[in-house]
Every structure is written in structure tokens, then in C-alpha cells.
Amino acid sequence: MLEHEKDTTGESSSSGKAHANPLLVELTRGDMVESVHRARYAVVDNEGRVVLQAGDIEAPIYARSAIKSLQAIPLIETGAAEAFGLGDAEISMACASHDGEPRHVETVLAWLERIGCGVEDLECGAHLPYDPASMESLLRSGNAPTAAHNNCSGKHSGFLTTARHKGEATKGYIRRDHPVQQRILGVLEAMTGLDLSRVPMGIDGCGIPVIGMPLGNIALAMARLGSPDDQPDRRQEACARIRGAIANEPIMMGGTRRFDSRVIAAVGGRAIVKTGAEGVYCGTVPDLGLGFAVKVDDGAGRASEIVAGALLRRLGVIDDQQAEALSELLRPAILNRAGRDVGVIRTASAARF
């Protein structure tokens, strides 16, 4: 239940089916706009007031990896992180979609050993590192990727840590009915203010459940992650621990080249932001008491980052000087194979932020 306040932009607000979401991002090549992306976003305060919005913010979306920081709350609240002596690097990785750089893989392997598990206990599946240099180096060394290279291996290590601490079975920790997933469901209900007993569900790329929730309520949950004033003390402490860990170890939450890590580092942790698959992007700005959520209709991550950057600019989290320094992320050039600059990805000319 969100309260609509002011500054409502975009073409539609409620039903979602009738109207198209607004055109927010465009890609140019030479003299023309070549491709465009429609998206919707909500900026909500920690009491549920909608501060900014575009498009349909009530239709459900899967938040995918953009809410890993919420999914990490039980790791702290259960005392599991403390019991196993996890540091900022591990906690940041529990919230990560990482690029599989050596630092990520080594941290996960050492962490698994500390909780008496191994890479074979990870149920996320394996894939090549997203970081091109790490991918090339892995293949050149004659090795194959393991589940530790999976961008979700930190989140899964967090799940295993909680299961270990609570004395629960580690096998099947990705299943909907496992206590690990049930605790996350409870956290999401409290943070979004939703009854999640009858909602659309699916399976994420890494095997855990995904839950359909209205975009606006996801933004509210992100606002509460940043400013959990109305939550129990234990949750307030957990949220602060998670925010602090990511702010101190932003590279562990993504990677050296990643938009998320670089933006968090550039703003000194003033905002905690995270991408998710299929064009989702979420963030929280604790000192403003605000959270935001973005969903690009067509699922393009290249567009969700542009929208997130524009919102951080609009909210004053990224100032003019920082915007200059981050220009290759906020308004990336399109290079051809020979490295020539042939276009740009930017907010659409007609878009209002």
C-alpha cells in the first residue's frame, strides 16, 4: 500500500496493460536513434510515500538479483555471520553479483571452508567469469569454471552459512520450502509490507525462488534497508551492517569494471545500488530516507543502469563533478570492433527525470 504524493511522470500509473511505459533510454548511432528502451521506476520514502515515478509501479516484477542485500538480512539477524566471524568482504559478497575475478573466487572458497562446506555444496550451477580478463585467464590455464565462479556464489555461501548456523540441512537450501528461503520470504513481507502468501513465483538463474512484487513496494523495501526506523532493533542493526559492508567493500559486491561497484565507490557509500537480471535495478539512499526500483520492459541491463544513474543525479547523490568522473558509466560511448566511437547510450531526449 503506497501513498502517491507528487511529481508523477510517465504515461500510466495503475493498470499497466493499457498504456506503454515511457521511453526513458535511447541508443544512438551516427545521425539516428537506433534503439529505445521503455522502463518504469519508483522512488519511495521509508513510510511508503511515492516521491517520483514513471510508468506502472503497481504491476509485479521479479526483482531478481537487485534485492540480494535484502536476502542477506537473515545471515546477520540469525547471528550466523557473527558466529562464523564473517568480515565486510564476505557480507558484501553475500549481496553480490560478482564478476568472478580471482578475489571473488578465493574469498568464496575460503569462506566455504570456514563453515565446513565445499564448492560442491553450492547449488547455483557454474558459469564462466563475467570479467573478460578473468574468463580468459581461467581458460588459458586449462581450468573450467566451478560454482564458485557463478556470480551468485557469495549469496549462496551466505545461505549455506545460515543453514549451518541453524543446524539445518544444507542440501536443498535453494528450495522454496527450505527454512533459508522461508526466512527470506518473511523478511520481504516485513520490508515490502506485502502479504506474499499468494503471489506469482518462478525460479531464478541460480535456482532460488523469485517472487512477483509490485515495483513500488520493492522501492519501499529498499528505502527501509537504508532507513529502517520502523523495524525492530535487530533488523535495524542487520541493515546497517549490510550497508556498511558494501560501502567498505564495493568491489566484492560486483567487480572492478561493474557499474554498481564503481558508483557506490564514487559516492562513498552514500547510495547502495544493485543491478538485477532482465533490466531490474534497485538502490537505497539512507540519508534521504529513500529507496528506488527500476524495471526496463525489455529486460536490458544497459538501459537499467542509465535510468539508475539518472535517478541518482536527480536525487543529488551524484553531483556534477562526480557525473563528469562517471561519464563513461552514465552516458557510455558505443565503440565498434576497431575501438572507434560510433554512438552513445543516454537518457531519451523526451524523458523527464
Next chain:
Amino acid sequence: MLEHEKDTTGESSSSGKAHANPLLVELTRGDMVESVHRARYAVVDNEGRVVLQAGDIEAPIYARSAIKSLQAIPLIETGAAEAFGLGDAEISMACASHDGEPRHVETVLAWLERIGCGVEDLECGAHLPYDPASMESLLRSGNAPTAAHNNCSGKHSGFLTTARHKGEATKGYIRRDHPVQQRILGVLEAMTGLDLSRVPMGIDGCGIPVIGMPLGNIALAMARLGSPDDQPDRRQEACARIRGAIANEPIMMGGTRRFDSRVIAAVGGRAIVKTGAEGVYCGTVPDLGLGFAVKVDDGAGRASEIVAGALLRRLGVIDDQQAEALSELLRPAILNRAGRDVGVIRTASAARF
């Protein structure tokens, strides 16, 4: 100048800015549609009559790699292909976006040698093979990709062949004012029926010019590639040679795993189809005298293939039995990292084809 005939579907037809193009493709995950793609398409006969359309078919697009078969016409018409004894494999590769499998790279290298050039003459830039197995094997062998691995290396070898045959400078063959590119411009004018002297232009990923042309006129050019009845004899022969080469060597035009190659092979060359970057897809069905062009608004290739497949179904080129055999291409499952089937990409429920 196209004639609009019948069966007009979609929300808009002319201005393009006012209305959104129709929602044609959706991606599901579990209980929900997770992402959607808007697109426009035109099916046009070789006299310029619009047989089917959705969305704005008059706004210009860059056809990108989807019209490589048109760009290969001068290679045949100038007599260059015959002079250097090119076979179906090379001519198919001149029209290819290939996956960098060993067969593609070896064919290009031998071809370059035959025309007295080397990989250093290719101006397309280098990138890793798109085919994962070929990419892994290249890196495991300790080698780096060259311009021969570039998916456009066959097209560029064709350009070099024509320049060699005509005694033109090979250096700078990608430049707009080079005779190689000027000849292509002339072909595109004749095939689309457009005056291309004042059009939006840009630079493609491989360095050659891209030209903004209305979607419907691109479809007309594709119809003429298939059924060039109104073109000079020399052009008719060139078009037939190109169609035959691709039909005989569909894998050389893409790759073992590629949608294009597999569809062409499955229909026995009855349709010649080709993907292009940023959500473009073109094809020709010679025995129906039809050509088609698709542009996905957001540039997603995963969606353009679905639309192309649906059009080939609608036109009866892919029959029920073939559709069954091609179901993993026409309605691909989404698998998570552990290989579990978690969703599907398909034509949108509300889309009419």
C-alpha cells in the same frame, strides 16, 4: 514508395513517434511474463505492395548485418567472384555473420591468400568467436582472436576481393567514399527504390557505413533479392548465385548453432534469412515473391528471431512438422545455470501474426 494493401496490423503506421509499436514477443518465468519486446515488421512483395505489417514501417532503421546478401551483390556483378574462382562456401561467407568456428576462420584465411591479401588487410577489427566451444578452444590453445574470427570477416573478404578485381586500393575499403562502398550504395538504391543521397548515416560495428532506410523499403529490397524480375539480367544472375550459395552452405553463413543457418537448412533454402545487430531481421521467400524486415525497438536479437520465426510460420514457409523440429528456436526455453527449464521466449499472447 510502397503501396499498402491489406492485413495491416499493429497500432501505428506512419509517424512512428506518436504511437508505440506493438508488443510482439514476451519472456515468461514461472507464473509471470517477465519482459516484453515491441517490434515492427513489414512483408512486401517485389512490386512494393505491403502484404503484412505491424507498427511503423516508414521510419528509417539501420539494417546492419541483415542485408549482407545485398552488400554481396557487387562481388558477383563485377565478375570478381568468378575471376578468383570463389565457391558457394566463400559466397555464403560474404553474406555471413559467422560464429568463428574453425571452418569459418580457415575458409577466410585461404580465401585471403587466394586474392593476394592477408588477415592484416581486414579492417573489421578482432573479437573472440561467438561460438562458445570455438572461443574456449582458441583461448585454451594460447592464441588470441584475429580479424579472421570477426563475424564479418567473410563480408570484408568479399569487399577486398572486389577491390582487387577492380584494381582499387585495398586500404580504406570500409570508407564511405571508397568505390567498394559506393557500389553498395548504388545497389541499395536500385533494390529499395530510394534516393540515398541524403539519409541518416552511421558506422557499423565492423567499420563500414550504415544507412538509415525505411523498414518497408528494406523489405522490398529483400523481395527483389528473392525475385528480381524487374532488375537487369546481370543483377538477376547475381541474386540467384547468392541465394544458391547460401542455400547450399547455410552453416558458412552463420554457424552450427545459429538460428539463421538452422532455419535455412530446415526449409531447404526456400527462405534466405539473416539477423542483424540491434534487433534487425530480414529475409526473402523467392517462390512467394516476398521479402520481410523486422526491427525490435529495443535492439534485442532474442526477440527478432521469434518475430522472424512467426512470420515464416504465417507465410507457410515453416510448416507444422518443421515447426515441431525447430521448436527450440521458435519458442526457446529459458534454462537456469543448473540447466533447469524456468521459462520461455514466445510470441506475445496479444500479438497477431
